[in-house]
Amino acid sequence: MKKILLLGAGRSASSLISYLLDNAPAENWEVAIGDINVAHLQPLVEPLAFAKTITFDVHDTEQRAQEVNAADLVISLLPAVFHIEVAKECLAQEKHLITASYVSAAFLALHEEAQQKNLTILMESGLDPGIDHMSAMRVIRSIKAAGGKLTTFKSYTGGLVAPESDNNPWNYKFTWNPRNVVLAGQGTAKYIKKGQYKYIPYHKLFKRTDTFYVEGYGHFEGYANRDSLSYREPYELLDIPTMLRGTLRRQGYCEAWDVFVQLGLTDDSYDLDGSDQMTYRTFVEAFLPPASAATQSMAERISLYLGIPADGDVMQKLEWLGLFEETPVALAAATPAQILEKILKEKWTLAPGDKDMIVMQHQFGYTLNGEQREVTSTLVAKGDDEVQTAMAKTVGLPVGILAKLLLQGKITRRGVVIPIFPELYEPVLDELEAYGIRFVEKEVVGEKAG
Numbered sequence: 001m002k003k004i005l006l007l008g009a010g011r012s013a014s015s016l017i018s019y020l021l022d023n024a025p026a027e028n029w030e031v032a033i034g035d036i037n038v039a040h041l042q043p044l045v046e047p048l049a050f051a052k053t054i055t056f057d058v059h060d061t062e063q064r065a066q067e068v069n070a071a072d073l074v075i076s077l078l079p080a081v082f083h084i085e086v087a088k089e090c091l092a093q094e095k096h097l098i099t100a101s102y103v104s105a106a107f108l109a110l111h112e113e114a115q116q117k118n119l120t121i122l123m124e125s126g127l128d129p130g131i132d133h134m135s136a137m138r139v140i141r142s143i144k145a146a147g148g149k150l151t152t153f154k155s156y157t158g159g160l161v162a163p164e165s166d167n168n169p170w171n172y173k174f175t176w177n178p179r180n181v182v183l184a185g186q187g188t189a190k191y192i193k194k195g196q197y198k199y200i201p202y203h204k205l206f207k208r209t210d211t212f213y214v215e216g217y218g219h220f221e222g223y224a225n226r227d228s229l230s231y232r233e234p235y236e237l238l239d240i241p242t243m244l245r246g247t248l249r250r251q252g253y254c255e256a257w258d259v260f261v262q263l264g265l266t267d268d269s270y271d272l273d274g275s276d277q278m279t280y281r282t283f284v285e286a287f288l289p290p291a292s293a294a295t296q297s298m299a300e301r302i303s304l305y306l307g308i309p310a311d312g313d314v315m316q317k318l319e320w321l322g323l324f325e326e327t328p329v330a331l332a333a334a335t336p337a338q339i340l341e342k343i344l345k346e347k348w349t350l351a352p353g354d355k356d357m358i359v360m361q362h363q364f365g366y367t368l369n370g371e372q373r374e375v376t377s378t379l380v381a382k383g384d385d386e387v388q389t390a391m392a393k394t395v396g397l398p399v400g401i402l403a404k405l406l407l408q409g410k411i412t413r414r415g416v417v418i419p420i421f422p423e424l425y426e427p428v429l430d431e432l433e434a435y436g437i438r439f440v441e442k443e444v445v446g447e448k449a450g
Contacts, residue, residue, distance in 0.1 A: 001028050002407045005067055007056060007086060008077030009035040012100075012126075012176070014387055016077065016396030017041070023404060024050050034067060035078075058082045069093045073407055075399060076101075079177075083107075087121060094119060098403055100126030100395050107416050115415040122411070124418040125402050126395035127358065128157035131379070131432070132245070133234075133418060134398070134425030135439050136362050139377050140235060141422070143366050148373070150240050152365030154210070156222040158248030159391045162355035162382050163217070169317045171250035173348045175356040175383075175391040182266055182341045184247065189224035191244040192232075200224055206258035210244075211251065214359060214378055221254055222246040234420050248359055256317040260340060262306055263287040268337035275339060276332040283339055284323050298324040321347055350386035357382050358390040360439075374444045381437050397435055401428045 004020060006013070020031050021044070033041060034056030045051040057063060058078060068074055068089045073096045076086045080101040087110055090097040094117050103123045114121050124130055132155055143150060159175040174181060189200040200208055209221040228245045232238050260266050264287050272278070272286070281298065288301050299319070303310035318324070321343055329339055350356060360379040367373070383389035402419065405411050405427060419425050432438070 001030055002072045003030045003032070003070060004073050004075065004403065004407075005071035006031065006033045006075045006077065007035070007058070008079075009033055009038055009041060009053075010077065011389070012392050012395045013077050014389070014396070015392040016075070016400050017044070018388075019397055019400035020403070021045070021048060021051055023400070024048075027404060027407065029407070032067070032071070058085060064089050065093065068095055071095055073098065073403060075099070075403060077396075077399075090121070091117065091119065096120045096122075096406055098122045098125055098399055098406070100124070100130060100399055102129055103416060103418060111416040118414055120406060120411060120414055121416045122402055122406065122419070123416060125399050127159075127391065127398075128360070130398050130419065131394055131429075131437075132157055132360060132362075133420050134429055135360070135377060135379065137235065137420050137422075137425055138429060139362065139364055139375060139441070140237070143364065143368075143375070144236075146368060148366040148368040150237055150364065150366045152242040152363065152374075153235070153237060153240060154242070154244045154246070154363040155361070156210075156212070156220070156246045156248040157358070157360040158220070158222075160248075160250065160357045160359060161350070162357040162390075165350070165354040165356075168347065169313070169320050170253060170256065170348070172253055173350050173354065173356070174345065175350070175358075175389055178341050178345050178348070179337075182337050182344070183268060185223065185225070186266070187226070189226065189228075191224055191228035192240070193242050193244070195241045197229070198224075203261060206254040206261060209254050210246070212361065212363070214361060214380065217359065217380060219251050220248050220359065221251050222248045223254055234418065242365070248361070252313055252317075256314045259302070259306060259308070259314060259318060263302075265336045265340045268335045271333045271335055272339070275329055275334040278329040278339070279326040280322055280329065280343060281324050281326055283329055283336075287336075350389070352386060354386045355383045356386075356389045356391055358394050371446060373446075375441060377439045377441045379437065379439045393435060394437060397432060397437065398428050401431050 024031050031051045032054055034054035038053035038055060041053050045053055074090050076083050076099045083099050083101055084106045087097055091113055096119055136155055161173040185205045186202050189205055191198050205223055209223050211219060211221050213219050223246055224244055225246045228243050232243060288305055291301055299310045299315050308314050331339055358381045362377040364375040381390040381394055
């Protein structure tokens with residue numbers, strides 16, 4: 001019997017938990033689920049002899065060592081900052097590990113030791129990163145196998161609200177960790193376009209967007225995400241002239257979000273004095289120049305300061321959030337980003353019955369036999385409700401499938417690995433189709449391409 005330890009039972013874990021419990025009898029697994037709060041899982045696991053919950057504190061070194069030692073495979077869906085401690089424990093106890101998070105320099109430093117101990121640390125195995133790698137590599141290898149030469153690769157992913165649940169002017173609700181949304185894009189985005197390296201600093205990121213169309217769902221916009229250049233080597237596209245990975249939103253979102261960036265409301269580096277005495281209005285006021293006249297409205301002041309229309313769509317989005325109202329902040333020693341997160345959570349949380357939606361689109365340009373061609377590969381997935389979300393499915397299911405493959409001995413690569421190899425991504429993509437997670441590809445040839 002194989003023992004799985006899942007650490008993290010938050011909003012992204014619901015589909016993974018269901019997958020592990022559904023497959024446990026046939027695969028002869030025991031499943032332990034650990035988190036700081038697991039009371040909500042008791043009704044689910046209580047009738048199951050092969051499953052249990054554990055109140056787990058990642059900072060408790062003795063408990064961490066004990067629980068990891070009892071497992072054959074550890075899956076971590078904890079906040080990303082805790083993954084490295086779990087990984088070091090897995091190495092010490094010689095256990096395999098799977099996470100959905102990005103490979104960091106700290107993880108790369110573990111690669112050699114993991115190889116020496118015949119262990120797999122499988123990362124970037126969820127949605128983005130994860131399914132994006134798998135689906136892109138399937139098309140890239142197909143194009144190369146036919147003799148094509150890649151000239152362009154762009155990839156965008158967004159966690160959005162489904163059209164039937166879209167009832168706010170931002171066309172957005174939280175389907176992922178709200179804090180990550182507030183802090184998204186900080187740093188400098190890096191990519192390559194027509195052979196030239198491009199860099200977008202944070203304060204310009206939401207001004208420089210691409211627009212594109214998804215059949216049946218309308219127009220979207222995307223902004224560059226992190227370091228696209230680092231994926232040229234694993235994707236085997238070192239000589240590609242254009243490569244960009246980005247985040248996808250509905251049109252108009254980025255222009256409005258840029259107001260927060262320009263005002264400084266997404267800054268998480270310092271605490272605001274007296275934040276517990278602020279209201280939403282005085283919070284915004286703290287970042288504006290003094291009014292030139294006592295009769296100036298907040299909208300007029302923001303308009304003059306940032307050069308946006310006082311009666312336009314952007315201002316309507318800000319007013320809808322309640323930013324100009326005297327609602328108490330009620331947070332002591334809070335950063336600007338923490339206050340903004342609180343304001344947004346009040347308006348952007350999925351309501352009972354709401355459905356979310358994942359949209360991912362890859363855009364490939366290539367030449368074959370002297371002819372220019374373009375391929376788009378598009379995924380649209382919807383959630384069932386506010387718990388069984390599309391985000392939970394697309395993050396959790398590939399992790400669960402990879403866990404099954406690893407415990408079946410079908411994954412033999414060791415060290416720090418991401419799912420860019422056919423023996424990893426082909427079975428995952430095939431099984432995901434049974435859950436309605438499938439890509440639709442369209443190709444344009446000749447003069448229409450480009």
